[in-house]
Amino acid sequence: MKPTDIKDPEYFHKVVDCQYACPAHTPVPEYIRLIAAGKYTEAYMINWDSNVFPGVLGRTCDRPCEPACRRGRVDEEPVAICRLKRVAADNKDDVKKFMPQGPFTPNGKKVALVGAGPASLTVARDLAPLGYELHLYDEQKKGGGFMRSQIPSFRLPETVLDEEVNYILDLGIHTHFNQYVSSLKELLSKDYDAVFVGSGAPKGRDLDIPGRKEASANFHIGINWLANVAFEHTNKIGKNVIVLGGGNTAMDCCRTARRLGGQNVKVIVRSPFAEMKASPWEKEDAMHEDIPIIDNHVPKSFVIEEGKLKGMMFEKVHAVYDDAGKRKLVPTGEAEVFYPADDVLCAIGQENSFPWIERDLGIEFDKWELPTVDLVTHASTNPKVFFGGDAAWGPKNVITAVAHGHQAAVSINNFCQGIDLNKRLDPMVNLVSAKMGIHEWSYDSEVVSDDRYVVPQADKKLTLSNRKKEVELGFNRLTGFKEAERCLNCDVQTVFTESKCIECDACMDVCPTACITFTENAEEESDLRNMLKMPAKNKTQDIYVSDTLPTKRVMVKDENVCLHCGLCAERCPTSAWDMQKFFYNVTKTHTGCHKN
Amino acid sequence: MSYVRPKFRHPELPKNKLGYTIDYYEGTLSTLCAGCGHDSISAAIIQGCYEMNIEPHRLAKLSGIGCSSKTPAYFLSNSHGFNSVHGRMPSVATGANMANRDLIYFGVSGDGDTASIGMGQFVHAIRRNLNMVYIVMNNGCYGLTKGQDSATADAGSKNKTGQVNLFESIDLASLAIELGATYVAQSFSGDKAQLVPLIKAAMKHPGFAFINVISPCVTFNNNVGSTKSYDHVRQHVEATATMDFVPEMQEITTSYGEGSTKQVKMHDGSYISLHKLSEDWDPLDRQSAMNAVLNAKAKNEILTGLLYVDPQTEDLHHLLQTSDKPLNTLTKEELCPGSEALKDINAGLR
Numbered sequence: 021m022k023p024t025d026i027k028d029p030e031y032f033h034k035v036v037d038c039q040y041a042c043p044a045h046t047p048v049p050e051y052i053r054l055i056a057a058g059k060y061t062e063a064y065m066i067n068w069d070s071n072v073f074p075g076v077l078g079r080t081c082d083r084p085c086e087p088a089c090r091r092g093r094v095d096e097e098p099v100a101i102c103r104l105k106r107v108a109a110d111n112k113d114d115v116k117k118f119m120p121q122g123p124f125t126p127n128g129k130k131v132a133l134v135g136a137g138p139a140s141l142t143v144a145r146d147l148a149p150l151g152y153e154l155h156l157y158d159e160q161k162k163g164g165g166f167m168r169s170q171i172p173s174f175r176l177p178e179t180v181l182d183e184e185v186n187y188i189l190d191l192g193i194h195t196h197f198n199q200y201v202s203s204l205k206e207l208l209s210k211d212y213d214a215v216f217v218g219s220g221a222p223k224g225r226d227l228d229i230p231g232r233k234e235a236s237a238n239f240h241i242g243i244n245w246l247a248n249v250a251f252e253h254t255n256k257i258g259k260n261v262i263v264l265g266g267g268n269t270a271m272d273c274c275r276t277a278r279r280l281g282g283q284n285v286k287v288i289v290r291s292p293f294a295e296m297k298a299s300p301w302e303k304e305d306a307m308h309e310d311i312p313i314i315d316n317h318v319p320k321s322f323v324i325e326e327g328k329l330k331g332m333m334f335e336k337v338h339a340v341y342d343d344a345g346k347r348k349l350v351p352t353g354e355a356e357v358f359y360p361a362d363d364v365l366c367a368i369g370q371e372n373s374f375p376w377i378e379r380d381l382g383i384e385f386d387k388w389e390l391p392t393v394d395l396v397t398h399a400s401t402n403p404k405v406f407f408g409g410d411a412a413w414g415p416k417n418v419i420t421a422v423a424h425g426h427q428a429a430v431s432i433n434n435f436c437q438g439i440d441l442n443k444r445l446d447p448m449v450n451l452v453s454a455k456m457g458i459h460e461w462s463y464d465s466e467v468v469s470d471d472r473y474v475v476p477q478a479d480k481k482l483t484l485s486n487r488k489k490e491v492e493l494g495f496n497r498l499t500g501f502k503e504a505e506r507c508l509n510c511d512v513q514t515v516f517t518e519s520k521c522i523e524c525d526a527c528m529d530v531c532p533t534a535c536i537t538f539t540e541n542a543e544e545e546s547d548l549r550n551m552l553k554m555p556a557k558n559k560t561q562d563i564y565v566s567d568t569l570p571t572k573r574v575m576v577k578d579e580n581v582c583l584h585c586g587l588c589a590e591r592c593p594t595s596a597w598d599m600q601k602f603f604y605n606v607t608k609t610h611t612g613c614h615k616n
Numbered sequence: 617m618s619y620v621r622p623k624f625r626h627p628e629l630p631k632n633k634l635g636y637t638i639d640y641y642e643g644t645l646s647t648l649c650a651g652c653g654h655d656s657i658s659a660a661i662i663q664g665c666y667e668m669n670i671e672p673h674r675l676a677k678l679s680g681i682g683c684s685s686k687t688p689a690y691f692l693s694n695s696h697g698f699n700s701v702h703g704r705m706p707s708v709a710t711g712a713n714m715a716n717r718d719l720i721y722f723g724v725s726g727d728g729d730t731a732s733i734g735m736g737q738f739v740h741a742i743r744r745n746l747n748m749v750y751i752v753m754n755n756g757c758y759g760l761t762k763g764q765d766s767a768t769a770d771a772g773s774k775n776k777t778g779q780v781n782l783f784e785s786i787d788l789a790s791l792a793i794e795l796g797a798t799y800v801a802q803s804f805s806g807d808k809a810q811l812v813p814l815i816k817a818a819m820k821h822p823g824f825a826f827i828n829v830i831s832p833c834v835t836f837n838n839n840v841g842s843t844k845s846y847d848h849v850r851q852h853v854e855a856t857a858t859m860d861f862v863p864e865m866q867e868i869t870t871s872y873g874e875g876s877t878k879q880v881k882m883h884d885g886s887y888i889s890l891h892k893l894s895e896d897w898d899p900l901d902r903q904s905a906m907n908a909v910l911n912a913k914a915k916n917e918i919l920t921g922l923l924y925v926d927p928q929t930e931d932l933h934h935l936l937q938t939s940d941k942p943l944n945t946l947t948k949e950e951l952c953p954g955s956e957a958l959k960d961i962n963a964g965l966r
């Protein structure tokens with residue numbers, strides 16, 4: 021194999037598993053170290069630059085970073101990355117002074133943003149400092165999109181959301197709330213230089229089975245019902261509640277129902293428990309609130325007596341998998357079962373819907389009624405119109421919407437400045453030795469053995485009686501510190517310099533996780549992977565191959581389970597190994613260099 | 617602070633026949649200089665014991681004084697150990713072995729510990745064919761006391777301060793062959809592929825098994841002009857043969873070119889499999905081993921690999937006809953057989 025090109029920033033970026041997995045590529049280990057050092061404000065600002073809503077995400081993020089976390093490959097559980105973010109948000113001092121300070125000199129360009137969810141708000145934040153005049157439209161009375169209308173206050177207090185939405189609105193955004201955009205044609209006819217569509221995926225799926233019409237008064241589409249609760253149009257529900265669906269929306273519905281008077285709330289889902297879409301922690305939280313989850317039950321009909329909903333009938337099924345692993349739900353043949361219900365909340369899916377976009381504007385839609393959007397630039401087939409967030413490719417999550425927002429902002433800026441859309445901004449990268457002295461590094465290289473800490477929760481009696489009482493209390497500073505110390509500092513890279521190596525094997529012998537091997541080279545990567553001290557079976561992780569050494573061998577390091585403990589560098593007599601702190605940050609429009 | 621070994625290991629480490637992963641054979645984290653050859657030898661010992669399915673409590677580590685003699689702290693934490701006085705490891709080993717013949721005795725020494733202060737003890741352990749493994753981590757200097765030339769430093773070799781050694785070196789391997797050692801090998805700390813099977817076979821050998829391992833001292837004897845530096849050794853090694861140690865009842869799967877393979881059967885059915893043998897060398901023939909070492913030396917080469925083995929040898933217990941059980945397992949009846957037995961003994965002396 022050819023030597024690894026470590027000059028390509030993507031090589032080391034990939035080693036930082038969490039950051040790489042984060043759609044917005046938040047420099048996770050960097051902020052975790054700052055939390056351990058008690059520098060909460062700095063930790064918050066690192067987050068704010070990348071993910072715009074640290075307080076919101078520290079409570080609600082889907083956390084794609086955690087399953088990716090290296091610690092999960094050597095320890096029972098990954099680092100509680102998400103909840104550490106909250107520690108930064110909870111303990112920060114004034115952060116506003118570190119944010120771009122308006123008013124900004126206008127650049128003469130005007131952009132409309134449809135929908136005030138995280139995607140549009142991110143575009144607004146990234147473009148405002150450049151002097152864009154930004155007009156933000158939303159049919160709701162406040163900004164935040166689904167973060168406000170869907171995520172319940174017991175998971176995300178309104179104050180936290182308000183604070184972070186306002187940091188953006190305070191940059192001088194022109195808001196048009198309580199205003200539904202009913203025609204894109206009309207919007208385009210105004211003098212906007214570009215339009216960003218961040219209208220989300222606002223249509224909840226209905227359930228077409230017998231009795232549905234008659235049940236209407238007590239049948240609610242989950243996301244509409246949650247919005248009604250959030251905006252206080254709804255404040256109660258029946259005692260017996262059935263929630264249909266197995267995703268996170270179902271979890272929010274059932275837990276909200278428990279707080280509005282639902283005593284006997286059940287989640288009933290078609291799929292087996294293990295295959296439900298909801299995150300494991302969401303399921304746990306629901307069950308902790310005495311909500312049973314009944315799996316393998318397919319809804320068949322509503323039972324109506326004297327014009328009133330009494331409950332629902334379900335067919336029992338079990339999952340059968342074909343050779344390709346495809347699942348089929350097959351009826352068990354048992355009699356249908358009845359579950360009583362005063363109200364039914366339907367959370368079986370959510371779709372995009374663009375009734376307000378005329379089909380003659382040059383915006384191409386596919387057969388699923390989704391717009392054709394460029395994966396990198398977020399441009400639609402109308403050069404002026406860009407899409408992002410759930411509106412672009414269907415329902416995802418807040419952090420993905422934010423990541424889209426950053427890239428869409430780059431494109432909109434390019435478009436307005438006459439720059440090729442495909443000219444993207446290079447990441448900001450830095451690589452510098454962490455060596456401070458003998459046995460001393462600029463990071464806590466010692467690998468602690470602590471198990472993952474559990475986030476404490478408020479008393480159930482309290483939280484179930486008050487819809488707005490936040491359930492999670494967050495880590496206190498001490499626990500935050502201890503959890504932060506579990507981070508393996510994967511951004512402190514092991515950097516190898518062939519010319520210094522005397523092939524003494526010390527690094528190979530000392531490495532606790534058998535990452536390093538000196539071996540003959542092989543043509544094929546798959547062969548070389550098998551020639552290592554421990555075969556490098558995890559193909560998602562790269563191997564780091566050196567140039568040929570004097571004995572004609574190469575150094576090969578399997579990145580998979582490296583603990584970044586620094587022992588290789590510590591035991592290397594010639595500093596052929598060095599631990600070097602790698603910083604990688606996605607460049608946003610407002611942080612890039614705009615001076616000529 | 618990075619000088620703490622993490623608890624985590626590779627999650628897929630294979631288990632040996634006893635159900636242990638290799639970390640069960642580790643010691644504490646080494647405090648030797650970074651890059652010291654001795655650490656590589658420790659790693660080879662760990663590897664060998666793991667592969668041989670040694671129960672750690674069935675092994676005793678013995679050593680004298682020196683950086684090399686410190687290494688038993690860095691492997692096999694679960695084994696017995698005795699760190700004796702400078703050069704006196706062989707007598708401690710002899711005593712221990714006489715008392716309990718059932719343990720594997722693993723002696724570790726340095727060139728100073730063996731070829732200078734401990735020479736008298738070393739030669740007698742060989743003469744007695746004490747059943748033990750005796751490894752010399754040979755760096756040509758007294759590492760622990762800051763790198764003075766040792767008795768194995770080659771004449772003409774330059775030390776770190778530029779001084780040239782005036783005296784002829786003691787060649788421990790040829791000395792051992794000369795004195796009748798029944799297993800003699802030589803290796804290089806930087807060649808685990810060779811060293812690990814040598815260690816494994818040495819543990820199986822039923823007598824005195826000596827391995828002289830060239831082990832560069834990175835701090836005091838790795839300079840240009842030294843004949844024990846990494847560079848010099850790499851440029852001058854020559855092997856008697858490539859060697860595999862094959863435990864009992866395991867099929868040989870690798871095939872080698874005809875005429876270049878030889879198998880040495882050990883007393884318990886395991887065997888040493890040798891390939892690409894050098895010319896005029898027979899591992900079972902002392903004379904040829906001696907010649908091979910001398911010829912290599914004349915060519916300025918360091919001959920490594922197995923040099924000589926007598927697989928059917930009989931050790932000190934056999935020669936002295938001692939108790940076939942460890943002394944600590946003897947019962948009162950066996951130790952005090954009664955007045956009848958005493959009478960018989962007395963009668964025998966009359």
Ligand SMILES: Cc1cc2nc3c(=O)[nH]c(=O)nc-3n(C[C@H](O)[C@H](O)[C@H](O)COP(=O)(O)OP(=O)(O)OC[C@H]3O[C@@H](n4cnc5c(N)ncnc54)[C@H](O)[C@@H]3O)c2cc1C
Pocket residue numbers: 080081082134135136137138139140157158159160164165166167169170171199200201202218219220221222243246268269272370376408409410411415416417418419421
């Ligand atoms: C119940 C529920 C819980 C969720 N929980 C989480 C969670 O815990 N963590 C997480 O990461 N994600 C969660 N999500 C998903 C997340 O909320 C969305 O993926 C994310 O908010 C999408 O952001 P967006 O900017 O694309 O649009 P949205 O947040 O959906 O915002 C779109 C906004 O546009 C407005 N709008 C739409 N059309 C028009 C129009 N024509 N004119 C004016 N305004 C318009 C809508 O009113 C809405 O306010 C949840 C979703 C649901 C349904």
Ligand SMILES: Cc1ncc(C[n+]2csc(CCOP(=O)(O)OP(=O)(O)O)c2C)c(N)n1
Pocket residue numbers: 681682683684685702725726727728729730733753755757758759760761766
């Ligand atoms: C009786 C006695 N004499 C002298 C010493 C000093 N001393 C300690 S280690 C050592 C030499 C060790 O050399 P070697 O055995 O080659 O070990 P290395 O450190 O090179 O591995 C000496 C002379 C001592 N500890 N005890």
Ligand code: SF4
Pocket residue numbers: 514530531532533534535536577581582583584585586587588589
């Ligand atoms: S930092 Fe070095 S010694 Fe530590 S796990 Fe990674 S490769 Fe091994």
Ligand code: SF4
Pocket residue numbers: 520521522523524525526527528588591592593594595596597651
């Ligand atoms: S410890 Fe350093 S010099 Fe020794 S083999 Fe490893 S990289 Fe090379």
Ligand code: SF4
Pocket residue numbers: 647648649651652653654683684755759760832833834835836
């Ligand atoms: S002084 Fe030499 S022998 Fe001793 S630990 Fe250091 S390198 Fe090894």
Ligand SMILES: [Mg+2]
Pocket residue numbers: 682684726727728753754755756757758759766
């Ligand atoms: Mg020495």
